[in-house]
Amino acid sequence: MTKPKNKEKQMSFLDHLEELRWLLIRSAIAILVGGSIAFFFTDFIFDTIIFGPKRGDFITYQFFCDIAQRFDLDKSFCNQELPFEIQNRTMEGQFSVMIWTSITAGFIIAFPFLLWELWKFISPALYNKERKNARVFIFVSSLLFFIGVVFGYYVITPLSINFLANLEVSNIVKNQIDLNSYIGLVKTTSLACGLVFELPIIIYFLSVLDLVTPQFLREYRKYAIVLILIIAAVITPPDIISQIIVSIPLLILYEISIFISKFVQRKPKPSKDLTPS
Template sequence: MPLDQELNEEKEMSFLDHLEELRWHLIRSLIAICVFTIGAFLSAKWIFENIIFAPARPEFPTFKALCRLADLLNQEGLCITDIPFKVQSRNMTGQFTMHIMASFIIGLVVAFPYVCWEIWRFVKPGLQRNERKYSRGAVAAVSVLFFLGISFGFYVIAPWMVYFLANYSISDMVVNEFDITSYVSTVVLLVFGSGLLFQLPVVIYFLTKIGIVSPEFLRKYRKHSIIIILIVAAIVTPPDPLSQMLITIPLYLLFEISILISSGVAKRKAKEEAEELLREQQSSVHPTDITQD
């Protein structure tokens, strides 16, 4: 089908047609999430042993890498060989509830690229041709940043958070025996939240495209952004300074990268506007005027 005819049909779609189209995109996204959620639910034992509880074990890759670093530096104190805490279930429905919750979050994580693709398919027809051109690879960029955030949260923040809180003690009379609902919800939501926070460059890109923010605005309020990042880090992490710093540093680096992205988008928009203005000026000159001159 020719592009012009396709665009005309898209313009002729009514509001209800758009709602119907959105409904089917959402249905397909929910089906994908449900399929992966069921798969995770059926693989519960492997998932809890190798993913959920993995950051609480000394043989976790992060701790093993730290031990190798300790051997190279001849600093045995850096090697973590014991994480003293136990996980208990104090509620009758605790394990079942966490089973469902963990399965849903893992299903959402695995289906995330497909969900982004479905959203992109709904948004794409409403974009202009040049906007489609510059938005190519958006789904890939969002997915890569999401999984980078997931990996950072799982391999960096989660193990250090578990180790810090497991060894934190205000008295020898207190034994750290965490409830499974507290442990699973904290680890799972922390890792998933890290994936969402890593979407900052993409958010800034689109906000710059539609003119809500500019590189000058971001540079002007750079100091304020540090405070906001600290607040966000305090919300998505447990109340310990180590976890908050581990999420604050990469978020600030992402903010600086977002400024560079915003600057590139602003320059491109200025160039396009200048070219458009030049074309309008050229088209406003009548050919007879040029002949008379």
């Protein structure tokens, strides 16, 4: 019986570049569509979301204030107003911030679609059985990303803002924060945490390609723990509870990554099925 032709196998390097070009075009369109939707909700995005951690009654500050009062810890989270003002110093500053914040929101909204496009691009390099896991890949990756964004926004961002707002080299210096600086911290921290939470997915693919092993991850676990604790110590007040709250999810992600790598390495690798899925 004649073996069916494999479309992916016959694709040349230029064909792959063409596929990549269209992937980027479709992804850009999806981000712009998401950004256009977000643009109509800029009042809510800025007043409620972006500037939420600026207010002393933000839910995270209230949570840590309750903990501090209960265990007699650092009470810097109990301040009703953070000691800084946000200023716009350029004529087009607010308009520029509005556009780029909408695009960032569009990226978050379109993230599952971006994953679908990425999956279609890399799936020819996977085994036939692995190609059938598209829905699982997109669901788990999207879920981890959104959890990471929420964790970054509700935990890392307010801790960072509270720490930096109360840090002073002298009481002569007044904090008048530039609009771009403040929003950049909120966006960067939230997105960075979303991408960091993709660590188990990244480890899965690196393990499939034999670029990472569970032995390697175990060997460098102590360095990873030290790095995570240093990051937690820098962005939190000087009390152990806040540091633990930040550290635990990152340590859990690292341990999950070791388990995933071990699972992948144990699975017998089938021969490549060249028939189209």
